[in-house]
Each structure stands twice: as C-alpha cells, then as structure tokens.
Amino acid sequence: MEKVILATDCGSTTTKAILIELKDGVYRQTFRGESPTTVEAPFEDVTKGVLNSIKELEELSGRKILDGGTIIKPAKDNVGVDIYVSTSSAGGGLQMLVCGVVKQMTATSAQKCALGAGAIVTDVIASNDARQPYEKIDLIRKLRPDMILLSGGTDGGTINHVVELSEYIKAAKPRPRFGKTFNLPVIYAGNKDARKYVEDTLTNECDLKITENLRPKLEVENLDPARELIHELFLTHVMQQAPGYDKLLTWTDVPIMPTPAAVGLIIQKIARKLNMNVIGVDIGGATTDVFSVYEGKFNRTVSANLGMSYSISNVMKETGIENILKWVPFSADEKKVRDMVKNKMIRPTTVPQRVEDLMIEHAISREALRLAFKHHKALTGSLKGVHKERTITEFTAEDVKGEEGMDMAKVDLIVGSGGVLSHAPKRNQSAMMMVDAYEPVGSTYLAVDSIFMMPHLGVLSKRNEKAATEVFEKDCMIFLGTCISTRGRIKPGEKAFSYSFNWKGKDIKKDINMGEVHFYKVGLEEEFKINVEPYKTLDFGPGRGKPAEFNIKGGVVGLIIDARGRPLYIPPDERRIPLLTEYFKILEAYDK
Amino acid sequence: MAEVFVPGLACLDVAIISKTRLLPIDGDLLVKVGDKVKFNTVVAMSKIPGIVHSVNVVNALSITPNEIERYMVVKNGDTVTIGQFIAESKPLFGMSWFKTRIKSPVNGTIENISSITGQVLVREPPQDVKLNAYISGVIKEVYPKSGVLVEAQASFIQGIFGIGGENFGELSCLVENPGDSLPSGAINEKVRGKVVVVGKIVTKDHIQNAIKNGVKCLIAGGVYDLDIKEILGYEIGVAITGNENIPITVVITEGFGELAIAERTFKLLKQHSGKLCAINGTTQIRAGVQRPEIIIPLESVSQNVSAPEALKELKVGSAVRVIREPYFGKIGKVTQIIDEPQVIETGSKVRIIKLTFDGTTEVIVPRSNIELI
Numbered sequence: 001m002e003k004v005i006l007a008t009d010c011g012s013t014t015t016k017a018i019l020i021e022l023k024d025g026v027y028r029q030t031f032r033g034e035s036p037t038t039v040e041a042p043f044e045d046v047t048k049g050v051l052n053s054i055k056e057l058e059e060l061s062g063r064k065i066l067d068g069g070t071i072i073k074p075a076k077d078n079v080g081v082d083i084y085v086s087t088s089s090a091g092g093g094l095q096m097l098v099c100g101v102v103k104q105m106t107a108t109s110a111q112k113c114a115l116g117a118g119a120i121v122t123d124v125i126a127s128n129d130a131r132q133p134y135e136k137i138d139l140i141r142k143l144r145p146d147m148i149l150l151s152g153g154t155d156g157g158t159i160n161h162v163v164e165l166s167e168y169i170k171a172a173k174p175r176p177r178f179g180k181t182f183n184l185p186v187i188y189a190g191n192k193d194a195r196k197y198v199e200d201t202l203t204n205e206c207d208l209k210i211t212e213n214l215r216p217k218l219e220v221e222n223l224d225p226a227r228e229l230i231h232e233l234f235l236t237h238v239m240q241q242a243p244g245y246d247k248l249l250t251w252t253d254v255p256i257m258p259t260p261a262a263v264g265l266i267i268q269k270i271a272r273k274l275n276m277n278v279i280g281v282d283i284g285g286a287t288t289d290v291f292s293v294y295e296g297k298f299n300r301t302v303s304a305n306l307g308m309s310y311s312i313s314n315v316m317k318e319t320g321i322e323n324i325l326k327w328v329p330f331s332a333d334e335k336k337v338r339d340m341v342k343n344k345m346i347r348p349t350t351v352p353q354r355v356e357d358l359m360i361e362h363a364i365s366r367e368a369l370r371l372a373f374k375h376h377k378a379l380t381g382s383l384k385g386v387h388k389e390r391t392i393t394e395f396t397a398e399d400v401k402g403e404e405g406m407d408m409a410k411v412d413l414i415v416g417s418g419g420v421l422s423h424a425p426k427r428n429q430s431a432m433m434m435v436d437a438y439e440p441v442g443s444t445y446l447a448v449d450s451i452f453m454m455p456h457l458g459v460l461s462k463r464n465e466k467a468a469t470e471v472f473e474k475d476c477m478i479f480l481g482t483c484i485s486t487r488g489r490i491k492p493g494e495k496a497f498s499y500s501f502n503w504k505g506k507d508i509k510k511d512i513n514m515g516e517v518h519f520y521k522v523g524l525e526e527e528f529k530i531n532v533e534p535y536k537t538l539d540f541g542p543g544r545g546k547p548a549e550f551n552i553k554g555g556v557v558g559l560i561i562d563a564r565g566r567p568l569y570i571p572p573d574e575r576r577i578p579l580l581t582e583y584f585k586i587l588e589a590y591d592k
Numbered sequence: 593m594a595e596v597f598v599p600g601l602a603c604l605d606v607a608i609i610s611k612t613r614l615l616p617i618d619g620d621l622l623v624k625v626g627d628k629v630k631f632n633t634v635v636a637m638s639k640i641p642g643i644v645h646s647v648n649v650v651n652a653l654s655i656t657p658n659e660i661e662r663y664m665v666v667k668n669g670d671t672v673t674i675g676q677f678i679a680e681s682k683p684l685f686g687m688s689w690f691k692t693r694i695k696s697p698v699n700g701t702i703e704n705i706s707s708i709t710g711q712v713l714v715r716e717p718p719q720d721v722k723l724n725a726y727i728s729g730v731i732k733e734v735y736p737k738s739g740v741l742v743e744a745q746a747s748f749i750q751g752i753f754g755i756g757g758e759n760f761g762e763l764s765c766l767v768e769n770p771g772d773s774l775p776s777g778a779i780n781e782k783v784r785g786k787v788v789v790v791g792k793i794v795t796k797d798h799i800q801n802a803i804k805n806g807v808k809c810l811i812a813g814g815v816y817d818l819d820i821k822e823i824l825g826y827e828i829g830v831a832i833t834g835n836e837n838i839p840i841t842v843v844i845t846e847g848f849g850e851l852a853i854a855e856r857t858f859k860l861l862k863q864h865s866g867k868l869c870a871i872n873g874t875t876q877i878r879a880g881v882q883r884p885e886i887i888i889p890l891e892s893v894s895q896n897v898s899a900p901e902a903l904k905e906l907k908v909g910s911a912v913r914v915i916r917e918p919y920f921g922k923i924g925k926v927t928q929i930i931d932e933p934q935v936i937e938t939g940s941k942v943r944i945i946k947l948t949f950d951g952t953t954e955v956i957v958p959r960s961n962i963e964l965i
Contacts, residue, residue, distance in 0.1 A: 012878075036960065039881070059931055092878045095832060120830050127644070134640040134721045137616035142834065144876065157708050171617045286878070305830055310878055314829035338817035339848035343916070345831055346752050346847060346877055350916040350961045351942060357917060358938040425939025591939060 002082040002464055004075035006065060007456035008053060009259060010037055010046050010242070012092040013285030013309045013348045014419065017053035018456050019061055019081075020471055027467040029475040032451055033057035036349040037090050038244075045244035046090050047251070071251060085463060086252050087455040089259035090242035092286035094119040094234050094304030097145035099169070101127045101152030101161040106190065109215045110151040113189070113223040116379065117230035119147070120305045120314065125168070127152070127161040133168060140172035146238045148174065148184065148206075149226065150198070153191030155216045162190045166201040173205065183207040185233045189214040189226040209233065227379075234304060235260060254463045260289040262458025263417060264300045266472065267291040269461070271298075276412035276445075279438065281369060282454065283418035285309035285348055288372035292380065294406055299380040303372040308365060308420050309348030316341050319367040326570045327363035327436065329580035330356065355590055358425070362433055365420040369437035377406055408566075409442040409487065409541030415477070417449035428589045431480045431557045439566050441487045442541035443530075443550030446480040446557070479555035481522060484530060487539040489565035490514050496538060496563040501530040501552065515579070518561040519586050522554030530559075538565070560587065601845075601883065603857050606897050607748040609887055610732065614739035615723050616640070621734055629725040631760040631870055635740050636723040642716030645697050649679045650710030652694050657710035664705055664712070672696040678712060726758055727870045728889040745897070747860055747888040749845070751811070754873025754884030755820065755833045756841030759787070761808035763888065765865040767791035770813065771852035776801055783807055787871055787886075789861050793850045794842060799823050802840055809841040809871045811861065811886065813921075814851035834874030841873040843884045851921045854913070854965065864888045906964060912947060916961040923965065924949040 005020040005027075015038075019031040033056025038049035051069060058065050064079045065072060072080035096119040100107025103126035114121050122143045125136050140148070148169060152162035169186060176184045186206040188198050195210055202208045212225040235258045249256060260282065267280035271293035280291035288306045292299050305314045316324060316338070325332055337360055344350065344361075352358040416422070416434050424430045430448050453476050461468035486497060492515040500509040503522065512518055522528075532540055533547040540548040552559055570576055584590055619638020629635060649664070650657050666678045676696045683690035696714050703713040729744025764786040766778055774790045776797035783802075787809040790798055794812035796819040802810055821827050824836055845853050853861070869888040876882040906912075910926045924947040933941040936958060943959040 039878075095830065095878075120832075122832055123835070128646070132640065132643055132719070134616040134638075134719075139835065141614070141616070142874070143832070158704070158706055160704055311830060313827075313831070317827040317829035335816060335818050336849075338821075340917070342753075342817045342828075342848040343920075347915050348877075351940065351958050352938055353916060353936055353958060353961060354918055355938050358940075423940065425941075 002467065004063075004081045005460065005464065005467060006054065006057075006071065006081040006084045007453075007460055008050050008084075008086045009452075009455040010050065010086065010088040010090040010248070011259070011284050011419075012039070012090055012287070012307070013037055015046070015049040015053045015090075016452055016456075017050070017057050018451075018453050019057055019063070020460070020467055022467075026474070027470040029451075029453060029471050031057050031061040032453075033060060037242075039090055039092075039242045045247070046088070046242045047244045047247050050086070050248060083253040083463060084251060085254055085456070085459045086248065087257045087259045087262045087459050088242065088245065088248070089284060089287065090245070091146075091238050092242075092310055094230075094238060094302075095122050095143075095146050096120070096230070097122055097125065097140060097143055097148045099125045099148065099150045099152070099165045101165070101190075103129055105218070106152045106215045109221050109223065110149050110189070110226075112221075113151075113214050113226045114149050114230065116223060117227045117234070117304075119230065119234075125165070127165060137168050137172045140169060140174050144175065145184070146176065147230065147233060148186045149230065150186055150188050151190040151214050151226075153194060153213075154218055155192050155213050157191055157193075159191055159194035159197060162194045163197045163201065166198045170201050170205050185209060185237050187211060187226055187229055187233070192216075207237070231302065234302060254459065257455075257459040257462070259284070259455045260287075260291075260300060260302050262455040263289060264291050264298070265458040265461060266454045267415065268293060268298055269469075269472070270413070270415060270477070274413065277410050278413045278415060279373070279411055280415040281372065281417065281421070281434075283308060283365060283368060283372070283416075283420055285419070286311050288368055288418070290372050290376035292376065292406065294411070299376070301372075301376040301379050303375045306368045306372045306375075308361065308368065308418075309344055311368075312364060313341050313345040315364055315368045315371065318371055322572065323367055324360070324363050326572060326576060327366050327580070328359055329577055329584055330359075331577065332356075332360065359590065361420065362424070362429060366433055366437045369433065373438060380405065408438070408440055408444075409539075411440060411444055413445040413447060414438055414440060415447045415449070417452055417454045419452065422449050422452035426589060427478065427480055427556045428587050431483075431560065432584075432587055432589055435483050435485075435560060435562060436568065439568050440483050440485055441539075441566055442485070442548065443552070444483050444485075445553055446483060446555070448478050448480060450476055450478045479524060479553060480557040481555035481559055482550075482552045483560045483562055484532065484540075484550065484552075485562035485564075485566065486532075486534055487541075487566045488537050488544070489567075489569065490536050490538065495535050496565070497532050497534040497540075499530055499532045499561060501528055503528055512561060512563040514563055514565060516563050517583055517586050518563075519558060519588075520561075521558040522552060523558070524555055526554035528552050601750045601752060602748055603750070603854070603860060604748045605860065606745060606890065608743060608897055609727060609729075609746045609748055609889075610741055610743045611727055612739065612741050613723055613726060614735070615737075616721060618737040619721070621736070621740065623731050623734070623740060625731050625734055627731045628729075629731060629742060630728045631725060631868060633725045634722045635725050635731070635742070636738075638721050639718040640721050642700060642718055643698075644703060645700070645714045645716070647678065647694060647697065647712045647714060648710060649694055649712050653679065653681050653692055655710075658707050660705060660707050660710055660712075666702050668702055668705055670702045671700070672702060672714060673699050678702065678714070726760070727887050728868065744887070744889040745893055746890055747864060749857055749860060749886040751843040751845045751873075751875075751884035751886070752847055753815075753831065753833075753877075754841065754843040754875050755824070755836045756809070756838055756873040757834050758870070758872045759808045759841045760868060760870045761785050761787040763787050763789070763861065763864050763867055763869045765789040765862050769852075770855060770858035773850070774798065779805060779807060781805055787811065787869055789853075789858075789865075792852045794844070795819055796822050799840065799842060803838070807840060809843065809873075811843045811845065811853075811871075813844070813846040813853040814849050815842065815844050817848050831875055831877035833876075834872070841871050843871060843873055843886060846921065847915070849920070855923075856965070861886075906945070906959075911965050912945075912962040913965050914957055914961055915963050919949070919955065919957060922949050924955075925951075927954055
C-alpha cells in the first residue's frame with residue numbers, strides 16, 4: 001500500500017507540491033511547498049521549479065525526498081515517497097494566428113471562432129490584406145503562435161488562395177514557443193475541395209488537423225467544430241507543454257494530466273456525490289478554467305487569456321479599467337493601478353504586500369472570474385453542433401454570442417480554486433469574490449479548495465482513488481457557507497424581502513432593504529431552514545414575488561443574505577466607496 | 593535551502609552572441625563563412641511573388657461570373673502592362689466605340705480568372721527581399737538558400753519590456769545618473785538616428801519627440817502604461833510585442849512607472865556610449881519567454897567572456913532588489929532569511945526575508961518580491 005504520496009501541479013506561475021501520508025489508516029495531506037514555475041530564461045526547465053517546490057516540502061516536513069535531482073522511491077521511514085504524480089498547465093495562455101482568404105468574410109469568421117475558443121488572436125492574415133507575402137511569412141515566423149487556424153473559401157469555391165496561404169505557412173516553418181519535438185498545430189477549416197492540397201502542403205511541416213469548413217457558404221457560419229478542436233488541442237497539445245516537460249514525464253508514476261482535466265474530474269465527483277448542480281472555477285496565472293455540472297451535463301471551458309499574472313493585463317483590457325476600479329473601496333489613481341497591473345504581468349510571481357494592493361488584485365479577480373464565466377455560458381450554450389445560418393449583417397457583429405442556458409437559481413454550489421481564491425488571506429474575501437463575480441440567485445452554497453490541491457487529487461484519483469477521496473473530504477474542500485440572494489432590482493433603500501429562521505434556539509425574523517447585505521456567522525456543521533418573502537418583482541427562483549424555503553449550511557464564513565439585486569450594480573459615482581466600505585465591513589473581509 | 597528563482601535578465605560585459613538570420617522564403621546567400629558583416633550588411637536576398645491586385649470584371653461589364661471567359665482578352669499566365677486591356681464587352685454589331693474595356697491596374701501576370709467570383713487577379717512582378725545581419729560580427733554558419741548564423745563578442749543587456757522591432761544606431765546616454773529624468777526638449781535633432789538612454793522614465797512626449805527627430809530607439813528604466821496606450825492607440829493585453837506600427841523601438845529595463853535603471857545596466861550603457869549597437873524591443877512574456885535586448889558588439893576580442901548567469905543562492909548579506917511595492921526598485925542587503933511562512937500586512941502567510949536599505953532599519957519583504965543582483 002502506498003503510504004507516502006508526492007503530487008505537484010506545474011502552473012504557469014507557481015509550482016505547488018503537496019505531501020500525502022497514510023496515518024492511522026487514513027490518508028491526509030500533511031505538508032505543502034511552492035516555488036515559482038521555471039519556464040523563463042535562464043532556467044527554461046519546468047523540473048527546476050518542481051525540484052525547488054519539493055525542497056520546500058523537505059524543509060517543512062523534515063522528510064528527505066530528493067537525492068540530488070532524483071526523487072527517492074519507495075518510502076522508507078522518513079526518506080522518500082512511494083509514488084509521484086503531477087498535473088501541468090505551465091504552457092500558459094493560448095495565442096493564435098488566424099488566416100483567411102477574404103479579410104471581411106472567412107478571416108473574420110475564423111477570428112470569431114478563435115476568440116470564441118478563448119484564444120488571443122495575435123494577427124489576422126488574409127489574402128487580400130495590404131501586406132506583401134514575405135511580410136506575412138515573416139510575421140508567421142516571428143509571432144511564434146501556439147496554433148494556426150487556416151480557413152478560406154466556401155465549399156466548391158476557389159481553392160487557389162487558401163492553398164497559397166498554406167504555402168506561406170509552410171515557407172515560414174513556424175516553430176512553437178517550446179518543445180523541439182513538438183509540431184505546431186495547424187487547424188484547417190476551409191473549402192473542403194482544398195483539403196487535399198492543404199494536406200499535401202502542410203502534412204510534413206506541422207501537426208495538421210482538418211475539420212469542417214467554418215464558412216461553408218457565404219451566409220452560413222459553422223464555427224463549433226473548429227472551436228471544439230481548438231479547445232481540445234489547447235488542452236492536450238499546448239497547455240501542458242513547457243521547457244523540461246519531457247524530462248518531467250519520465251519522473252511521474254502516471255501520465256501527467258492537464259490541470260483542467262484533473263480539476264474537471266474532481267468537480268464531477270463533487271456533483272455526483274452531492275447530487276447538485278455545481279459550478280467550479282480554477283483561476284490561475286494565465287488561464288481561468290470554468291466547469292459546470294448542470295442538470296447532469298458536464299462542461300468545461302478554458303479562458304486561455306484570463307488570469308491573475310501573465311494574463312492580468314488582458315483582464316484589464318477585456319473589461320476596462322473602470323470595471324476594475326468599481327470594486328476598489330478607496331480612491332485609486334488609475335495611472336498607478338495601470339502600472340501595477342503591467343508590473344504584475346512582467347513579473348508574474350510577485351505577491352501583494354499592502355492591503356491596498358491586495359484589494360486591487362481581488363478587484364481584478366472579480367472581473368476575471370466574471371468574464372470567464374460569461375465565456376463558459378456562451379460556449380456551453382452554443383456547443384450543440386448546430387449549424388447556424390446568419391444574415392450577412394449578423395456576420396459584421398464583432399462579439400461572439402452564445403445562448404446562456406444556465407439558470408443561476410438552479411445552481412446549488414459554487415466551488416472556487418486557484419491562487420487568488422485558495423490563498424486569499426481570509427476566506428470571507430474568497431466568498432465575496434465568488435458572490436460578486438457569479439451573482440448567485442436563490443440559495444447557493446459556496447466552497448473553496450483549501451490550499452489549491454484539486455489538480456493534485458484529480459490526477460491521484462487515477463492511481464489511488466481511496467487516497468484522493470479521503471484527502472478531498474478531510475483536507476481539500478472547505479465549505480464557506482450559503483448565499484441567499486434575489487434576482488431583479490428595485491429602488492435602493494426600498495424593502496426588498498423579509499426572511500426568518502431559527503438559529504441556536506432563537507427565532508430571527510427581519511426585513512432587508514434593496515442594496516443591503518446581512519451576515520450571520522453560521523458555523524460548519526450548522527444547518528437549518530430559511531423562509532424568504534420577496535417584495536414586488538424580486539425573484540428567488542420560484543417566480544416574481546413568490547416566497548421560498550431554502551436549506552442553509554454553515555461554513556467557515558457563514559450565511560450571507562444579499563439584497564443588492566441581480567444584475568449587481570455598483571454606482572460609479574461618490575456612492576461607490578461608502579457602499580463598498582460598508583459591504584466589506586459587514587462581511588469582515590479586510591482587517592484594515 | 594530551496595533556491596530562489598527570479599526572471600533572469602542578463603546584463604553581461606562580454607558574451608558570445610549568436611543570431612540566426614533567415615529569409616522568409618528561399619533565396620540567395622550573399623556572404624560566406626568567415627565574412628565580417630556590419631549591422632546593415634545584406635547577408636541574403638530572395639525574390640518574393642509580387643502583390644496581387646483584383647479586378648472585378650463582371651461588375652464592370654455587367655455580366656455574370658460564368659460568362660467571364662468569353663469577355664477576357666488575356667488568359668491565365670499572360671504578361672500584362674499597366675493600362676493594357678484585359679477584358680472587353682461585346683456590343684451589338686461589334687461596334688467598337690460602344691465597347692467597355694477593362695484595363696490592367698499594374699504591370700504583371702494574369703494569376704486567376706474566376707468564373708465563381710468574377711474577379712481577375714493580376715500579380716505584380718517579383719520583388720527583392722533583403723535580409724540584414726542585425727548585429728556586427730562574423731558569419732559562423734550558412735544555411736543554403738535560407739540564411740546565416742552571425743556571431744559576435746558583445747556586451748549584452750536584456751530589458752524587461754519593449755515595443756518595436758529590430759533596429760541599430762549609435763548609443764547615446766543623455767543622463768548622468770540612472771535615476772535622472774530627462775526634459776522632453778533634450779531629445780532633438782542632435783540625436784537623430786541614435787539609440788538614446790533617457791534615465792528613469794520615458795514619457796509620451798519623449799517618444800513623440802524622438803519620432804519627430806528620427807531617433808531609432810529609446811532606453812529607460814520605466815514607462816507609464818497610459819503613455820504606451822496613448823502612443824499605440826490601443827491597450828496591450830498579453831505581453832506579445834515587437835510588431836507595433838511605430839517608427840521607433842522602446843526598451844524598458846525595470847518596469848512600469850518611474851524606476852531608476854539598474855546600476856549595473858546603466859554603467860554598461862554609459863561605458864559604451866558612442867558605440868553602435870543593435871536593439872530589439874520584441875517581448876513575449878509567457879512560457880518560452882522572449883525579452884527585449886541591446887547588443888553592443890565589441891571591437892576587440894576579449895578572453896573574459898561572461899558565462900550565462902547561473903542559479904544564485906539567497907544568503908544573508910546577498911544584495912537584492914525589491915520588485916514590488918511598497919519598496920519597488922530599492923536595493924538592499926539581506927539580514928535574515930526566515931523559512932517558516934509568516935503573516936504579512938495583507939494577512940497572507942508567505943515566506944519572507946528581512947533586509948535593510950540603509951544599513952540600520954530592517955524591513956520585511958515577501959521572498960517572491962525580490963531579485964538577486
């Protein structure tokens with residue numbers, strides 16, 4: 001039986017190592033070490049960060065695990081481990097180059113497809129753009145994209161131009177950012193008549209994948225097959241790859257799993273065990289992964305360029321600085337916040353030392369979580385394999401829209417993971433970030449991954465189910481409490497709803513006004529019913545103005561009764577700071 | 593104890609720098625192994641297919657695409673000259689004065705006559721693409737038809753962030769100290785064509801003035817993000833730069849905001865003032881990182897080549913620079929390393945060090961917020 005287990009997760013910013021030990025017949029997570037991920041020069045070897053995080057474990061646990069650069073196996077007394085498992089997302093975000101024949105037609109569709117898959121489009125090359133062929137070839141080479149999406153031509157139309165674009169790609173001999181043995185993925189989603197020629201041109205140069213034409217007719221856009229392929233290739237091909245990845249592969253006892261795949265396994269286990277609709281999130285440095293198990297269906301999306309370090313500036317770009325500043329409870333100088341965000345981007349492993357800086361990072365995380373969830377809803381709403389016919393006018397719309405098929409009132413549990421949520425100095429801060437970003441409706445339980453170990457447990461479950469389950473239940477998932485909230489808005493200060501419950505032998509019955517938040521420190525293991533009666537048009541789920549009864553579970557934070565309405569509105573004027581200050585004070589979020 | 597990993601920005605007095613230079617498409621090499629080259633020596637050249645122009649023949653003649661072949665007076669592959677008729681209408685009774693005639697917009701070759709879209713594509717004659725050496729040095733290897741490897745002994749400095757691509761010029765240091773700032777008027781006609789060191793901050797005014805005066809590159813400790821946004825006209829999301837549409841390269845050595853250039857970097861820049869250097873602002877901050885660079889080839893060969901910086905161990909007494917507020921940019925000496933995670937002002941429990949900036953007062957800094965110098 002495996003008594004000592006070592007597990008690591010190589011994130012884009014930080015490598016996290018945990019030690020799991022069998023004690024009195026039960027597996028428990030005992031120690032944790034972390035170190036910056038070493039994908040940058042002069043190290044450019046992910047295993048160096050792994051070794052350093054293990055060294056931290058050695059220092060903290062007193063167990064000798066390494067013999068030079070080798071993991072000692074099996075464990076004997078206070079030396080070595082029995083197995084080593086790892087996940088990885090060290091490859092970071094997804095940057096794509098998009099090629100299409102006509103800039104305003106196929107190239108635009110291809111761009112929408114890549115954006116919809118969560119990629120950053122570093123450039124759009126079209127046969128009819130003003131650049132000369134050599135400039136295009138040079139650009140393909142210099143941009144070092146993670147993936148190229150090549151499209152062009154309607155089915156049955158001309159093939160010359162799309163084949164010409166494939167020749168440019170061939171001439172550029174594009175090299176991936178890392179991994180000498182790794183061929184750059186090129187997705188061909190153009191005129192089906194040109195497939196053979198594109199195959200002849202690119203098969204030996206790239207990892208060519210062919211899928212359905214994303215613009216089979218002028219008036220038909222079919223983005224989903226290419227979008228799903230991008231997503232799949234990102235998970236299996238790009239995300240795990242990083243300098244030194246090949247070496248790490250030889251160290252582990254089970255194949256390295258992409259971090260989102262491992263977290264997805266755990267979220268599905270939670271949903272099955274609790275029989276609930278669950279939303280899970282893992283917010284990292286480069287990407288934010290969202291998972292949902294809703295009405296029995298599991299979905300996973302990776303927002304490849306929303307994150308808290310490498311991608312932090314992209315969050316600011318996507319949402320706008322005003323949307324970040326609206327969550328900051330003091331008057332912040334926009335110029336300084338901008339510089340702070342960019343400095344985090346260029347030095348991704350630093351941590352906030354002042355409370356003000358922490359508050360700004362938490363403000364940004366609210367927006368990253370919100371945008372990634374929006375992306376998840378849009379993608380999972382549209383991933384039905386249905387070809388969409390749109391008018392030419394609709395094609396000019398820039399945004400990627402999907403059907404938002406998730407009713408927040410039916411979501412029972414939100415689970416947060418990733419550095420900013422798992423390592424927030426106070427759990428109350430994590431609860432607030434999740435409530436503000438997801439805007440739950442009705443009664444929603446909140447939980448976090450205690451010290452960020454869901455990825456480790458996900459991959460471990462493939463090898464030792466018992467260890468993964470025991471550690472998950474005892475050490476990983478921390479219940480924060482319950483949030484009660486209503487859909488809709490009425491005038492601030494007007495009576496929003498009344499609620500009543502019996503807690504610790506006392507009957508509590510109160511009214512709450514629009515814009516207010518009430519907070520009760522209902523502890524772990526405490527459970528009771530709450531009755532709510534909304535006024536006017538407000539809705540807890542059963543319908544406008546209809547009363548409801550919910551089951552409350554306590555946690556390390558407690559019960560949050562949120563009458564700020566949905567959608568949430570933070571006034572951009574002088575009311576903002578006192579409002580946020582009051583809200584943070586009620587929830588005892590920050591000590592300062 | 594565990595080692596400390598920080599982004600390894602190189603600042604080397606003497607290093608062997610190799611640059612692979614490749615043509616976008618196969619062509620001819622103009623140099624051989626052992627040849628000495630300068631920054632702007634053309635080392636290889638190729639001819640690339642000319643620009644394609646499309647002519648909407650069916651619209652102009654009011655015909656349908658499937659009729660196009662009947663109206664063309666040239667065929668695929670024909671050479672045409674600017675103004676030459678390529679298609680014409682067929683009036684009743686063949687009366688030529690009623691004919692509508694379509695001219696070629698350029699000299700070139702008929703590339704495609706599409707009976708689906710009704711477009712005719714005319715391609716201009718091939719054009720020359722020249723590849724320069726980028727750095728002054730010696731050709732070490734040649735890759736038939738595709739490019740060369742140039743090698744030089746040089747001083748080498750990596751920046752932390754940059755915009756704009758490859759450039760070269762004479763290095764000119766306009767400030768006395770690394771923490772000085774420059775009045776915007778100091779960038780004038782005198783520094784045309786040069787690579788200019790401007791001190792702790794490069795502002796929007798500096799950049800605009802530099803562009804006006806033909807400066808090739810600006811080097812500074814810091815820059816305001818808002819200025820970058822205003823200069824580029826858009827916000828940088830992920831740090832992938834180098835292809836900006838600006839006629840200048842900007843290299844930042846420390847970060848965003850007002851930040852003195854690191855002493856060692858400044859010393860090297862000042863020491864080489866007046867010499868030619870190659871510079872590239874291209875930055876890609878992600879796994880497989882690329883940082884901007886300043887390469888100053890050395891005229892005489894030195895035996896003291898600096899090795900790439902090895903992993904350093906953090907020790908009591910180590911000199912470190914803080915890389916995050918509240919002490920961002922300050923240089924101090926480590927007085928104590930504490931292994932057990934400690935609670936800091938934010939409430940976070942992190943590994944910390946104690947350090948002193950002035951030799952007397954001690955401050956606490958998270959270990960991840962410093963870099964060894």
